[in-house]
Amino acid sequence: MKVLVLGGTRFFGKRLVEILIEAGDDVTIATRGRAADTFGDRVTRVQTDRQEKSSLEALAAYGPWDIIYDNICFASDDASDAVQAFSGLARRYVLTSTLSVYDQGREAWKESDVDTLHYQVTPGRSRDFSYAEGKRQAEAVLFQQSDFSAAAVRIPFVIGEDDYTERMLFHVKQAREGTAVQAYNPDARISFISSGETARFLFWLGRSTLEGPVNAATAGTLSLADIMQTVREVTGTNADIEVLPASSEPDKQRLTPYAVEEDYGLDISRAEQAGFKFSSITNWFPDLIRALDKQVTG
Incomplete structure (x- = not known):
């Protein structure tokens, strides 16, 4: 297959490109060219400014493609530019979306709870919207x-040894430093997915016939209390949690990156019923914490 990846040089985008190459696909990656990659001569590279329509129009000359993966689309105008530039040049288009299209308050949001197939489109760039609304807008343009x-794959917090945001690593570092992590509700249930599983799901979704929004997450949820219990077991430290009142001002250096106040998770039954088998988070999460601890301790 001939595949275009918009953004594919780090984290799960990089893992996706590796899977595509291993599958024998003809892969083009389009980025700003600021990050080095390890793909060698196995991919075609096109320097592209995703936020400029003229740049996407120039990229279109490299088409057509069987699949386009878009990891860097954040608003309605981003999506509209792609729809126009790639019209007639793509059989299949997969947008990386997010759990953030939903509000907090449920452990298992269904795709139909936020219906972007019938969502009102408002023109604008990412600066004009919150991150969540920008993604809703991007989905709406793409579908309509x-x-x-x-x-559009709606993914939760992505975790892994290769997470450049170091959000999960933060908790291990705090424990090793003997500093309590701050949180508002350490018992709120949260969905996660590994970078590897995200890439595998994107690969699978590109070759599937599913359309519209599709939730993807590792089976099972974790609370911050669960996370810190695993950190305690791995590091042998106290790994304390300081619970904050809802109205209090946090110490931004100690506030968990997963500072949700209510349950925040995804129902993954649509993808599972279509044939994708998600891993269980209890099977691999302790190994991840052990690997992150080695990064801290050497």
Whole structure:
């Protein structure tokens, strides 16, 4: 297959490109060219400014493609530019979306709870919206205005040894430093997914016939209390949690990156019923914490 990846040089995007190469696909990666990659001559590289329509139009000359993966689309105008630039050049389009399209308050949001197939489109760039609304807008444009088969994968917090944001690593560092992590509700249930599983799911979704929004998350949820209990077991430290009143001002240096106040998770039954088998988070999460601890302790 001929595949275009918009953004594919780090984290799960990099893992996706590796899977595509291993599958024998003809892969083009389009980025700003600021990050080095390890793909060698196995991919075609095109320097592209995702936020400039003219840049996407120039990229279109490298098409057509069987699948386009878009990891760097954050608003309605971003999606509209792609819909116009790639019209007639893509059989399948997969947008990386987010759990953030939903509000907090449920452990298992269903795709139908936020219906972007019938969502009102408001023109704008990422600066004009919150992150969550920008992604809702991007989905809406893609589903309502494109001439290709389109799906948007709604993923939760992505974790892994290769997470450049170091959000999970933060908790191990705090424990090793003997500093309590701050949180508002350490018992709130949260969905996660590994970077590797995210890449495998994107690969699978690109070759599937599912359209519209599709939730993807590792089976099972964790609370911050669960996370810190595993950190305690791995590091042999206290790994304390300081619970904050809802109205209090946190110490931004100690506040957990997963500072949700209510349950925040995804129902993954649609993808499972279509044939994707998600891993269980209890099977691999302790190993991840052990690997992160080695990064801290050497």
